[in-house]
Amino acid sequence: TKKRDGKNGALLYDPLFQDTTRQRAEIEQDIEEALRSDWFEAYFQPIIDLGDGHVTGYEALMRLNHPLKGLLPPCDIIRIAEETGAIGRIGNRVFEKALANLVALTRASGDDRAYLAVNFSPLQLEPALPMLLTALTARHGIDPQRLVIEITEATLLHDNPQIRMVLDEFSRIGCRIALDDFGTGYSSLSYLSRFPVDIVKIDQSFIRSLASGEAELRNKSRMLVEGITAISHKMECSVTAEGVETTEQRDLLREFGVDCGQGYLFARPQPVEQLIAAYDIKRKVTSVA
Ligand code: C2E
Ligand code: MG
Ligand code: MG
Ligand code: MG
DSSP states (O other): OHHHHHHHHHHHHOHHHHHHHHHHHHHHHHHHHHHHHTOEEEEEEEEEETTTOOEEEEEEEEEEEETTTEEEOHHHHHHHHHHHTTHHHHHHHHHHHHHHHHHHHHHHHOOSOOEEEEEOOGGGOOTTHHHHHHHHHHHTTOOGGGEEEEEEHHHHTTOOHHHHHHHHHHHHTTOEEEEEEETSSSSHHHHHHHSOOOEEEEOHHHHHTTSSSOHHHHHHHHHHHHHHHHHHHHTTOEEEESOOOSHHHHHHHHHTTOOEEOSTTTOOOBOHHHHHHHHHHHHHHHHHO
8 A cells, every 4th residue: 555655665765774783783793892992891790698698699791892882781782693693602701701811810809609690591502502611611610500690581481302402401500590681581480390490680670660660560470489499499489589789688688588699789791800809808907906
């Protein structure tokens, strides 16, 4: 029809549409250049035991450190890299950086038990991945039991047999599996019984509404977090809360029995050199005291 033609015509010449294709092409270029020039980094964010406050692990979060544009956050990069297929190469690069960071951090902190959590998108979970992880951890002298593989519910949505095989293989070599952004997907609870999940990470949207906004929503969020925690524990999963920003949230999470917390209240994602410097200062202070 005429209307549809008109709409299509408008879409073709829509300056916004052109802009997004240009932005997209620019990000694709940035990705290729970043791989060539080694601009990808693995920032680390500590994950804290809510019981005693010690660092139980670190989540590696990818950053593209562009010399002119500065730090580019992962969301656009990952979405586009998944479409172009570059995600595998980026993931391997970030994983190698994260392992090297963990070695340096272990030396500085003296803590060889803190785990390393790494995000993997569904396309990265190829049959060859467990072998690659085994080889890379061995090369860096890291026990695979210190690895946590973070996946989202989207990864489990279609119950792909290849993905199941890869996850089972991870479990076999001693890596733990964390279900990220828990509660935002379609049938969250059933995944706990159907896949080898060890850690449930409650999405930050639930944490945000624990202590702000309307009273009714607040109460419902509290019941959800408490309930998810109880069910996860029954399924022998430990629970981490994402996006903890206030002491009020932290205290509620403790009350609900949540095991660990991650968020700006404790620490931001940062270059590993910063974390190492903090451990060095702490050591100097305690050796003086
Ligand atoms: P995620 O795995 O759920 O990571 C948590 C996100 O929450 C991170 O965003 C982190 O910076 C942010 N965050 C942490 N604490 C707080 C807080 O207190 N408040 C708020 N508002 N945000 C907080 P980031 O670094 O932008 O990463 C976004 C997503 O990109 C990640 O979500 C993950 O899904 C993905 N991602 C990051 N690195 C990688 C990677 O190396 N590979 C893959 N496949 N995905 C990655
Ligand atoms: Mg994650
Ligand atoms: Mg998350
Ligand atoms: Mg998230």
